Every structure is written in C-alpha cells, then in structure tokens.
Amino acid sequence: MTRSLILSRRHLVAGAALTTLAMPSIVRAQAKDPIKLGTAMPLTGSQAGYGADFITGMRMAAKDVNDAGGIAGRPVEILALDTQADPQLGINAVNRFIGVEKLPMFFIAWSAVVKAVAPVANREKILAINTGANAPEIAHLGDYVYTAFPLADVDISKLARYTVNTLAKKRAAVLYINNDTGIDAAKIYRENFTAAGGQVVAFEAYDPKATEFTGMLLKTRAANPDMVHVHGLLTDVPQVIAQMRQLGMTQRVSTYSVAYNPKIIEQLGAAAEGLIVTSLAPGVEENPLVAPFIERWKKEIGRAPNGLPYIQYQYDMVLLAKAMYEYLDKAGKPATGESLIEALNTVKEFALPMTGKLVIDGHRVDKTVYLLTVEKGKFVPLTTLT
Amino acid sequence: MEYLATVTILIAIYVILAASYNLVIGYGGLATVAHPIFFAIGAYVSGLLAIHVGMPPILSVALGAVAAMVASVLLAASSLRVSGDYLLIASLGFQLGLLQLIRNLELTGGPGGLSNIPSTITGAARTPAFLAITIGLAAVSVLGIRAIVRGPYGRAITAMRDEELAFTALGRNAMSMKIVIFAIGCGVAGMAGGVYAYYFQYVSPEQFEVLQSAQILTMVVLGGMATAYGPVVGAVLLLAIPQAITFLNLPQNIMAPLQGIIFTVLVLLFLFLRPTGIMGASESKPRARATEAA
Numbered sequence: 001m002t003r004s005l006i007l008s009r010r011h012l013v014a015g016a017a018l019t020t021l022a023m024p025s026i027v028r029a030q031a032k033d034p035i036k037l038g039t040a041m042p043l044t045g046s047q048a049g050y051g052a053d054f055i056t057g058m059r060m061a062a063k064d065v066n067d068a069g070g071i072a073g074r075p076v077e078i079l080a081l082d083t084q085a086d087p088q089l090g091i092n093a094v095n096r097f098i099g100v101e102k103l104p105m106f107f108i109a110w111s112a113v114v115k116a117v118a119p120v121a122n123r124e125k126i127l128a129i130n131t132g133a134n135a136p137e138i139a140h141l142g143d144y145v146y147t148a149f150p151l152a153d154v155d156i157s158k159l160a161r162y163t164v165n166t167l168a169k170k171r172a173a174v175l176y177i178n179n180d181t182g183i184d185a186a187k188i189y190r191e192n193f194t195a196a197g198g199q200v201v202a203f204e205a206y207d208p209k210a211t212e213f214t215g216m217l218l219k220t221r222a223a224n225p226d227m228v229h230v231h232g233l234l235t236d237v238p239q240v241i242a243q244m245r246q247l248g249m250t251q252r253v254s255t256y257s258v259a260y261n262p263k264i265i266e267q268l269g270a271a272a273e274g275l276i277v278t279s280l281a282p283g284v285e286e287n288p289l290v291a292p293f294i295e296r297w298k299k300e301i302g303r304a305p306n307g308l309p310y311i312q313y314q315y316d317m318v319l320l321a322k323a324m325y326e327y328l329d330k331a332g333k334p335a336t337g338e339s340l341i342e343a344l345n346t347v348k349e350f351a352l353p354m355t356g357k358l359v360i361d362g363h364r365v366d367k368t369v370y371l372l373t374v375e376k377g378k379f380v381p382l383t384t385l386t
Numbered sequence: 387m388e389y390l391a392t393v394t395i396l397i398a399i400y401v402i403l404a405a406s407y408n409l410v411i412g413y414g415g416l417a418t419v420a421h422p423i424f425f426a427i428g429a430y431v432s433g434l435l436a437i438h439v440g441m442p443p444i445l446s447v448a449l450g451a452v453a454a455m456v457a458s459v460l461l462a463a464s465s466l467r468v469s470g471d472y473l474l475i476a477s478l479g480f481q482l483g484l485l486q487l488i489r490n491l492e493l494t495g496g497p498g499g500l501s502n503i504p505s506t507i508t509g510a511a512r513t514p515a516f517l518a519i520t521i522g523l524a525a526v527s528v529l530g531i532r533a534i535v536r537g538p539y540g541r542a543i544t545a546m547r548d549e550e551l552a553f554t555a556l557g558r559n560a561m562s563m564k565i566v567i568f569a570i571g572c573g574v575a576g577m578a579g580g581v582y583a584y585y586f587q588y589v590s591p592e593q594f595e596v597l598q599s600a601q602i603l604t605m606v607v608l609g610g611m612a613t614a615y616g617p618v619v620g621a622v623l624l625l626a627i628p629q630a631i632t633f634l635n636l637p638q639n640i641m642a643p644l645q646g647i648i649f650t651v652l653v654l655l656f657l658f659l660r661p662t663g664i665m666g667a668s669e670s671k672p673r674a675r676a677t678e679a680a
Contacts, residue, residue, distance in 0.1 A: 043641070081632060082641070087499075087590055092393065092629065099389030112590050115501050119587035123505060123512070124388075137498060178489070180498035208497075 034077040035070075035335075037062070037321050038106035039131075039314075040093035040113070045084035046235070047110065049306045054109065054132065055080045056301065057311035060293075061318035071322045072329040078318075079103070087116030098124050104335045105324075107317050109149075111135035111180050118145045125337040127344075131317050132310050135180050136188070139363040144337055146344060148320060148358060149313055150367045152185040155256060155278040156231075158369045158385040160192035163227055163254060166383070173202035173225035173251075175216065175240060177232035185231045185256065201225050210236065213243050221249050228253045238267040245271040252276070262304050265377055272374045276382060279370040281309035281355040285381050286370065289353050312354035319352050391513045395585055397625045398520035399578050402527045404605040404617030406574035409531050411603070412612035413540070414567040415547030419599040420461065420477035423484050424454040424572040426594035428579025430494055433503045433589055443506045447580030454576025455569045457484075462568040466561060481596050489591045499590025503583055516585050523581065524618075527574050532614035534570070543567060544612075604649055608656055610663025619664050624649070 039058055042051035055078065062076045070076055079101060081093035090113035097103045098120070106121075108114050109132030118141035121128035130138055130147040138147055163169050172193050176182035182205065190200045202223040204216045217240075220228065228251045230240050237259050244253070254276040265272045284291045290312070297305050305311045324343040325335060333339045350358040358365060371382040407421045428450035435446035465476035488494045495501065507515050534540055546553045546560050554560050583589050605624050610616030631644060656663065 087588065087593055088396070088586075091586060092396070095389045095392040096632075099387050099392070112499065112592060115499060116586070116588045116590070118501065119503075119505065123508075135498065137501070141501070178497060180496070183496060183498070 032070075032074045034075045035321070035325060036077045036079045036101060036103055037318060038079045038081070038097040038101060038103045039317075040081045040083045040090055040097070040106060040108050040117075042085040042110065043080065043082035045086070047085040050132075050310065051083075051085070051109075053306045053311055054314045056297075057305070057314035058107075058318055060296070060300075061315040065318055065322055071325045074325075076318060076322075083110065083113050085110045085113060087112050090114075090117050091120060094120050094126075094128075098126055104337050105129065105321070105340050107131045107314075109133050111138065114138055114145070115141060118142050121145055121337075127337045127340045129317065129320075131313055134185070136184050137180070141363075144341070146341070146360070146363055147365060148317060150280050150365055150369075152181075152256075153188050154365075154367060155280055155369045156185050156188045157192040159254060159256070159276070159278055159371065160189045160198075160229075161196045162371065162383070162385055163229075164193060164196035164198040167227070167252075169227035169252075170198045171201045171223075171225045172198055172227045172229055173204070173220045173223060174200055175202075175204050175206065175213075175220065175228065175230045175232075177208055177236060178205040179208050181233070182231045186229075189229050189231070206232070206236070206240070208233075208236075211239060213240050214247065217244055217247050217249065221247060225251055227251060230255045232258075234258055234261060234263065238264050241268055241275070242271055257309055258307070260309060260372060260379065261307055262379075263306070265374060265379070269377075272377075275374045277372050277379070279309045279372055280367050281312040281370070282368070283308075283370060283372070283381060286384070287354070287356070293354065309355075315354045316352035316358070320350055320358065323347055323350050388513060391517050393625070393629055395513075395516050395520045397622055398517075398524040399582050399585075400602070400605065400621040400625055401524040401618050402520075402578040402581075403575055404602050404609070404621045405524075405528045405531050406571040406578070407602045408606045408611065408613075408617045409535070409574075410568060410571035412606055412616075413531075413535050413543050413547065414564065414571070416466070416564060416568060417471075417474045418477035418568075419474060419596055420481040421572070421575055421602055422594040422596065422598040423481045424458055424575040425579040425582070425598075426485065426488065426589070426591075427454040427457055428576030429583040429589045429594075430488060430500060430579075431576070432580030433500045433583040434493065436503050436506070436584065437500070440504075443580075443584055447577060447584070450580035450583075451573045451577035454579065455573035458568050458572030459565060462565045466564045466568065478596065481599075485591055485594060485596075488594075495590075497591060499588060499593075500583075501588050503587040503589070505587060506584060516581075520581055520585070523577065527577075528614060528618060531570075531574075535614070601649075604653060606663075608652060608663055610665035613663065613665040616663050616665040623664075624652070 039055065041054045042048050058078050062078050065071065066075050081096060083090040083093055094106060094117040097106045105127040107129050108117055109130060111133040114130050114133045117128060121144040122142035125144060128145045130149055132149050134152040136151045136153050138151055174186050174189050176186035190203060193200055202220040202225060204220060206213060206216055230237050230253055237255055241253055252274050256278045257280055260277040260279050324340055327343040327347050328335055328339055344360055348360050352358050369385040372379045373382045403425060410416050410418060431453040432446045432450035435441040435449060461480045465473055489497050535543060542558065546563055550560050605620030606617050608623060609620030627648060
C-alpha cells in the first residue's frame with residue numbers, strides 16, 4: 001500500500017516534469033500575469049441570446065491571441081459578468097471590475113447600461129469602451145467613455161439617403177420602438193430622408209411590450225408610403241412586418257443591423273423578401289476571414305451565431321486591446337484609464353481582422369455600412385455605403 | 387473596498403424601500419404594487435432639481451420625498467375608500483400610467499433616462515460618505531417605523547388592518563389612518579429614490595418597472611412581514627446572494643438558470659418551512675403551541 005503510494009507520487013512528479021518539458025509555452029504563459037479583459041453583457045434574461053454569443057466571440061479571439069503568443073508575452077483572459085441588460089446590474093458588474101479585479105478598462109454594450117455605468121467610469125477614471133450600443137448620446141457621456149461601435153447616426157443616416165437617392169423612394173413611413181434605441185434612430189432617419197428630398201408621411205412609435213400593431217399599421221397604410229422603415233428589436237420587428245403583410249401592405253421594408261439575423265427569415269418566411277438590413281461589419285463577400293469564422297463557430301457551438309456583425313466587433317475588441325497594450329508596453333507605461341485613452345488616441349487607426357479599419361474620431365467612429373437584402377430566403381449583399 | 391461599499395449602499399437603499407413597503411403592506415395591510423413609482427418620483431424629482439436648479443442635495447432629496455408623499459396622497463384619497471383587490475388594481479394603474487408619463491416626457495429624458503446627474507461629493511470621500519449616509523438613513527427608517535408601530539398608534543394600525551369594521555365602530559377614522567400610513571411609506575420610498583439618484587447619477591424608467599414590486603415584496607415576505615427587522619434581512623439576502631453567486635465562477639449554463647430560479651426557490655422554501663419569514667414569530671414556539679392547545 002505504502003509502496004504503491006510512493007510509486008504514484010513518483011509518477012506524478014515525472015508526469016509533471018514531462019509536461020513542463022513538452023509544453024514550455026504553458027510555463028512561459030503561466031510565468032506572467034494574464035491581461036484580464038472585462039466585459040459586461042446580458043448573459044441571462046431576454047437579451048442573453050446576443051450577450052452570450054458576444055462573450056463566445058471574445059473568447060474565440062482570446063484563444064487565437066493566446067495561441068499566437070498573447071499580448072506582449074502575457075496571456076489574455078476574458079472576464080465576463082452578467083448585466084441582464086439592466087442598468088443597475090451593469091453598475092454592479094463595473095464596480096466589481098474596478099474594485100475587485102482592479103481593471104483599467106472594460107467593454108460594455110446596450111445603451112441604457114452604457115449610460116448607467118458612464119458616471120462610474122468617469123469618476124473612477126477607468127476606460128469604458130462601447131462595443132455594441134448605438135444611442136447617439138453615447139458620444140457625450142464623458143471623458144472616459146469611448147465607442148468602438150458606430151452609433152446610430154452612421155448607418156441610419158446613410159440608409160435614409162440611399163433610400164431616396166438610389167431606390168428613388170420619396171414617401172417613407174417610420175415605425176419605431178418607443179425606447180432610446182428607436183426614438184433617436186427614427187429622428188435621424190427622418191432628418192436624413194427629408195434632407196435628401198423625401199417626405200416622411202407617417203412617424204409612429206409603438207410600446208416596447210406591444211404585440212399588436214394593427215391600429216398603427218392601418219394609420220400608416222392610409223398615409224400611402226412607398227417605403228417603410230421599422231426600427232425596433234428582434235422581438236418586435238418580425239411581428240410588425242408580418243402584421244403589415246397580413247393587412248395587405250406590400251411596401252418594401254428597411255430596418256437596421258439588429259435584423260441581420262437568420263432568425264428573422266425563419267420567422268417571416270416569404271414576408272421577409274425584399275427586406276433591407278444594415279450591417280456595420282463586412283460579410284463573407286467582403287472579408288475572406290468571415291466564412292472560416294462562421295464555419296469555426298458552427299463547428300464549436302453547433303449553430304449559426306446570433307447577430308454576426310456584432311460578434312465580429314466583439315472578436316475585434318480583443319485585438320483592439322492587444323494593440324493598445326502593445327503600445328503601452330513599447331512606451332513603458334502602466335495600463336491605467338488615462339494611458340489606455342492615450343493609446344487609443346495615439347494609435348488612432350486600428351487594422352482589425354473581422355470588421356476592418358477602425359478610426360477613433362474623438363468619442364465616435366465612422367465605418368463603412370453594408371446593406372443587405374433578403375432574396376429567395378437568404379441575405380444577399382445590396383450595396384456598400386462609405 | 388469600492389465594490390463591497392457600492393453593494394452595501396444599494397442594499398441600504400433597498401432596506402429603506404423594503405421597510406417602507408413593509409409599513410404599507412405588512413403593518414397597514416394595504417395591498418399596493420405602486421411602490422416602485424414612488425421610488426421613481428423621488429429619484430426623478432431629486433435628479434431634475436440637481437441638474438436644472440443646482441439645489442443642495444439635502445433639500446432636493448427632501449423635496450423628492452415630499453413629491454412622492456403628495457403623489458401617494460392623490461392615489462390614496464381616490465382609491466383607499468376601496469381596499470383589497472380594488473386598491474391593488476388602482477395602484478397598478480397608477481404605477482403603469484405614471485411610468486408611461488415619465489417614459490414619454492422630454493423633461494425626464496424619455497426612455498433614455500436622466501443622465502448627467504451631478505456628483506455632489508467628489509474624490510475618495512465620496513463612497514464612504516454615501517455609505518455612512520445610506521446606512522444612517524436605513525437605520526433611521528427601520529427604527530423610525532419600528533417606533534411608530536410599537537406605540538399606541540401602531541396598535542391602532544394593527545387593529546385597523548385586522549378588523550376594519552370593528553375599528554370604525556369604535557369611532558376611529560380608518561381612511562385618514564390609511565392615508566397617513568401610505569404617505570409615510572411612500573415618502574420614505576421617495577427619499578430612497580433621491581439618494582439613489584445622487585449616488586448612481588443615472589435613472590431610467592426601466593429601473594422602476596412594476597416587477598420591482600415583486601422584488602421588494604419578496605424581501606418583505608422572506609424577512610418577515612410586519613416585523614421591524616424582517617425587511618433588513620430580506621434586502622440583504624436577496625441582493626447579496628446573486629452577487630455572491632457570481633464569485634463562484636460557475637459555467638454559464640449553470641449560472642444562468644441558477645440566477646433565474648433563485649427567487650422562486652427562496653420563496654417556495656420559505657413558504658413551506660417558515661411562512662412568517664425569517665424574523666417572523668416561529669409557529670413551533672412552545673408558547674404558540676400552548677395557545678393552540680388551549
């Protein structure tokens with residue numbers, strides 16, 4: 001009994017030694033403290049479908065970065081906390097990043113959550129980077145709140161002008177969800193559509209919890225639009241479109257990046273034909289790295305990603321952090337909120353693999369907008385707007 | 387530590403909320419689900435006064451509490467003549483209607499909420515100062531409500547709750563008593579809202595949804611309805627446990643359902659094992675048994 005115990009100890013020691021010899025990279029990685037990247041997303045609740053996939057996208061990027069040697073020789077670790085897209089839980093998560101994990105920077109999304117955590121970031125001088133919310137107000141939330149994701153004024157303004165100038169539609173109806181996502185975007189659409197020479201003949205808000213839109217749609221039908229822009233969430237946009245078709249409204253519909261999701265075609269079937277969506281990240285046709293990424297996702301997760309363009313941004317956030325930390329490493333500066341902001345503004349242009357070039361322009365970014373439309377049950381590229 | 391301090395501040399604010407709700411529903415027996423809207427009124431009034439008028443925090447929080455109190459009297463005067471199910475429906479309508487108003491007014495920031503509420507205390511002293519203020523206010527609220535219900539007025543409240551007809555037959559005015567309880571409870575909730583707005587510097591309509599009533603009610607029931615310290619225990623448990631769970635670093639496929647069912651499990655567990663709540667009188671006490679036997 002004693003002998004077998006001694007032998008097993010020997011085996012353990014020998015095994016450990018062999019592992020050390022065989023995998024020096026592991027030893028090297030463990031010798032240096034990891035760089036922790038904090039990200040607060042909804043991992044439970046109604047928005048968890050997106051939030052959980054966002055984290056998966058970041059973890060895939062972290063694995064790729066670690067396999068390639070990490071950031072300045074240090075491994076990357078993703079620290080994900082749940083917000084349930086709830087502002088209060090967002091504040092709790094960010095306080096944990098700052099108070100417990102001592103992180104100098106964190107990633108965040110969902111407009112209400114970004115707004116809620118902004119005072120904390122500004123007060124504690126910690127860099128907050130928005131990776132998916134698009135409320136235009138985010139550009140004015142303070143010195144420590146930056147965005148790597150284009151705000152609504154980028155894609156919606158370009159879409160509205162394209163609708164008038166290229167699609168030759170002159171009478172638009174704008175139907176929007178009555179929350180900060182819908183209200184701001186609807187105003188931007190109206191301003192740009194009107195400025196391009198069109199006329200907004202119906203401008204209707206609906207309640208975020210609404211499931212019945214007949215009254216609003218009958219009013220819209222009476223206004224006789226030749227284009228309908230719906231700005232809501234993945235939970236209500238398909239219902240609005242389905243009820244439009246049931247009421248005999250055949251107008252072409254546009255919406256934004258949230259509807260660039262295979263689920264919407266599954267739900268709407270033929271009613272989705274002709275739907276125009278925006279994407280703020282290049283697709284399979286424009287970026288050769290996207291197709292292998294989708295394949296890898298399907299292999300590892302067993303299904304298509306929820307909101308591919310958003311996930312491309314999450315993937316790229318790890319590469320953005322890598323570039324920022326490498327700048328600080330070269331400059332011999334410690335990572336603090338201030339020094340990371342300096343890195344962001346000094347490097348300014350970041351060549352990111354999944355979403356292309358990112359140019360930091362103060363507290364906003366400009367990006368190419370990709371329009372897609374549904375044809376024969378599939379999203380196909382329509383045009384690219386720069 | 388900043389994180390623990392922030393969680394403690396949040397717990398202290400919810401202790402105030404739960405204690406005030408306990409006064410209304412536990413001691414007063416007034417079934418209302420509108421408590422979050424009085425919390426919201428306090429938060430928005432204080433936040434707006436801080437942003438647009440630059441009013442001193444003590445004054446704006448006090449005005450927030452007064453506004454909540456006035457709103458509660460409006461609801462009470464119109465709906466407390468009826469009670470039970472009717473009051474529940476009236477309070478639900480009040481909560482939904484007023485929140486819809488907040489969501490649609492430009493002054494309140496609409497659905498995007500009210501941001502840029504100024505930070506009145508800055509620097510390293512901020513969090514310790516808020517910690518002291520919120521714990522102090524929570525203690526004053528809990529002990530103040532305890533003092534009310536333990537005195538002769540408290541016995542009258544209990545009598546009114548348990549047997550309103552007999553209470554009225556004795557010549558007491560149940561209506562005015564209900565309005566007073568409701569106003570005190572809602573005013574205290576408004577004060578909690580004001581402190582919340584100053585500390586977190588951001589308020590949005592979705593933080594004051596009707597479902598928050600369920601959360602505060604769970605705190606009250608779990609801790610012990612109509613007990614002085616029950617809401618304290620309930621608020622600490624229901625806010626600290628979800629935070630503690632995140633430190634277990636469990637895989638997401640376990641964490642998500644765990645967080646989702648925590649309220650359900652706790653409520654069911656306590657309904658079966660301790661229906662009077664943690665601080666409530668135990669049913670298995672010898673005295674209770676003796677009374678039953680007699």
